[in-house]
Amino acid sequence: METIAETTFENTLEFAKSLDKSDELRNYRNEFYIPKNKDGQDSIYLCGNSLGLQPKGVDSIMHQELADWKELGVEGHVHAKNPWVSYEELLTEGLANVVGAKPSEVVAMNTLSVNLHLMMASFYRPTKERFKIVIEESAFPSDQYAVESQIKFHGFDPKDGLVILKPREGNNYILQADIDQFIEDEGNSVALFMLSGVNYYTGQVFNMKHIAELAQKKGCKVGFDLAHGVGNLNLKLHDWNIDFAVWCSYKYLNSGPGAVAGCFVHERHGNDPDLPRFAGWWGHNKERRFLMEPEFEPILGAEGWQLSNVPIFSSAPLVESLKLFEEVGMEKLNQKSSKLTGYLDFLINEIPTDRIEIITPKDPSERGCQLSIRVKNADKSLYEYISNQGVICDWREPDVIRVAPVPFYNSFEDVFRFVDLLKRGINQ
Numbered sequence: 001m002e003t004i005a006e007t008t009f010e011n012t013l014e015f016a017k018s019l020d021k022s023d024e025l026r027n028y029r030n031e032f033y034i035p036k037n038k039d040g041q042d043s044i045y046l047c048g049n050s051l052g053l054q055p056k057g058v059d060s061i062m063h064q065e066l067a068d069w070k071e072l073g074v075e076g077h078v079h080a081k082n083p084w085v086s087y088e089e090l091l092t093e094g095l096a097n098v099v100g101a102k103p104s105e106v107v108a109m110n111t112l113s114v115n116l117h118l119m120m121a122s123f124y125r126p127t128k129e130r131f132k133i134v135i136e137e138s139a140f141p142s143d144q145y146a147v148e149s150q151i152k153f154h155g156f157d158p159k160d161g162l163v164i165l166k167p168r169e170g171n172n173y174i175l176q177a178d179i180d181q182f183i184e185d186e187g188n189s190v191a192l193f194m195l196s197g198v199n200y201y202t203g204q205v206f207n208m209k210h211i212a213e214l215a216q217k218k219g220c221k222v223g224f225d226l227a228h229g230v231g232n233l234n235l236k237l238h239d240w241n242i243d244f245a246v247w248c249s250y251k252y253l254n255s256g257p258g259a260v261a262g263c264f265v266h267e268r269h270g271n272d273p274d275l276p277r278f279a280g281w282w283g284h285n286k287e288r289r290f291l292m293e294p295e296f297e298p299i300l301g302a303e304g305w306q307l308s309n310v311p312i313f314s315s316a317p318l319v320e321s322l323k324l325f326e327e328v329g330m331e332k333l334n335q336k337s338s339k340l341t342g343y344l345d346f347l348i349n350e351i352p353t354d355r356i357e358i359i360t361p362k363d364p365s366e367r368g369c370q371l372s373i374r375v376k377n378a379d380k381s382l383y384e385y386i387s388n389q390g391v392i393c394d395w396r397e398p399d400v401i402r403v404a405p406v407p408f409y410n411s412f413e414d415v416f417r418f419v420d421l422l423k424r425g426i427n428q
């Protein structure tokens, strides 16, 4: 993989523009609507890790579904341009490619926290000897609530059952060596490793393949929350032998607020119809679904975890968005991403100040798009300053500004202009 040496970067607008000029993905910016600032110019949108921008093609597919409903009513299930009865299948190939899975291993359904629970219903099967779930410090709150409630649901106390991996004293993120050591020492008591692929707060990427390998040797199940991983990292979930994964589609997958989420179940589990699960009619044998029989017979593969019929209006944008991912592929996106974020890192480090510190790992294999910038004394006025100047990013309590240049629609010029404003904010 290409990573540009930092010494070849230059801290000038001309240089940023020259990087844009030689960027073969530069025209994809035109495929998205960029929110405007108060002067009617493109804002500097660095919040694709929270809500991805709208692909221009979404309008037309949404109108297609509305028109089919208007004109066909219930018959749209079969006669719509994209028949609703099998709508999830429109998403399968694209999702499989984005996460590095076989088509039978993925399904679009529900929303993320719901899928997390459904997966834990199957893969968190605690016993007296082995009942712990491991998450990382500063995991997204929803994940922590979900995990704790699962532990309690099975009659265990989260005080004993929930293990939170923490960075060493003085470190901003968790060292892989410490995770390895933990697995070696405590793996036998762990039922489930439920880490994020990318931590939402620090931006740290975990070595999923390595963790799965070590933890599975100890008999643990290994699932990942890929809310910040999907559409950001070049994932290989099948080859990495991950047991299961879940994600949402409104962050890097650009599918709009509350969009349908996704799920990966490795085929060695998906092909086991006896695996315990919470069932619903949409997971039932497709040929016999409408015979309305009382006996549940799961579809083999991830589709067998579906409960309800497909939410068409929250799935249509994903159909459109995945076409762009199909066109470009994660490898190219990832290459641009590491250069874009590398440039951001370089420019921030050029600011002579001790008011800020990047807490995201420096090694490109340990981060995706996002950099998390810790502000000294939790001084939020810096964030307020750049926001007033047309930067859209976010502040995460207690003291972090998160910025995520997205390879599909952010430019090197965006990155340059952002750091220029950050510098002004620091010096004012």
Ligand SMILES: *Cc1c(COP(=O)(O)O)cnc(C)c1O
Residues within 6 Å of the ligand: 111, 112, 113, 114, 140, 142, 143, 196, 200, 225, 227, 228, 248
């Ligand atoms: C964004 C995010 C969520 C949000 O969950 P929803 O169910 O989509 O509201 C949960 N977990 C993580 C790690 C996230 O980044």
